[in-house]
C-alpha cells in the first residue's frame with residue numbers, strides 16, 4: 001500500500017517526515033518528494049507550496065509519477081463555522097472553489113461546464129477518520145471546505161463564502177487536490193486543523209498557530225495511516 005501525504009507548507013509535512021523510516025528525497029518539477037516507510041505503509045510525502053495550481057501539480061505527481069493508491073492531505077484552515085476553534089480538526093465532506101466565477105454566463109459560483117461545484121471526498125476514508133477520532137477521544141467535525149487563491153482575513157468575505165457554499169472552513173488547496181483525485185479516480189481525504197478564524201486577526205493568528213495546528217493535523221493523519229494499514233490487512 002502506497003499512500004501519498006500532502007501539505008501545502010513545510011510546517012504541515014515536517015512532523016510527518018520526522019516519523020519516516022529510511023527516508024530519501026527526490027526532486028521533481030521543482031518540488032521535494034520524501035519517500036519512506038511508516039510501519040507497513042510506504043509513504044510519499046510532499047508539500048506543494050501555497051495555492052491551487054501548485055496543489056494540483058503535486059497531487060497529480062503523487063498519483064501519476066509515484067503511483068500512490070490514495071492521497072491524504074494534512075494542514076491548517078481558517079474557521080467559518082463558529083463552533084470550530086483554534087486547533088480543532090475538520091475532515092472535508094466535500095470541497096468547492098470559492099474564487100471560481102463565471103456567473104456572467106449564468107452559471108453558479110464555483111462551477112465550470114463539465115465540472116461540479118462540490119467534489120465529494122472518499123466515504124471510507126472519512127469513516128476511518130471518525131473511527132480514529134473516537135479511539136483517540138478527539139473531537140472531529142465533518143463539513144464543507146471552501147478553497148481559493150486568497151488568504152481570507154475579512155469577515156464579510158468569510159460570510160459570503162459561508163452563505164454561498166454552506167462552507168465550514170476555508171483554505172487554499174483542498175479543492176484542487178479533490179479535482180485531481182476525482183479525475184484520476186483515486187480516494188482522497190482532506191484533514192485540516194484550525195489556525196485562525198479568517199477574520200481581521202487571521203494573519204496574526206495564522207503565524208501564531210500554524211505550527212501547533214499543523215502538528216495536530218499531522219499526528220492525526222499518521223494515526224489514520226495506521227488504521228488504513230490495519231483495515232487493509234484484515235481484508
Ligand code: ADE
Pocket residue numbers: 076077078150151152153170171172195196197198199202206
Ligand atoms: N489557511 C489557514 N487560514 C486561512 C485563511 N484565513 N485563508 C485562507 N487559507 C487559510
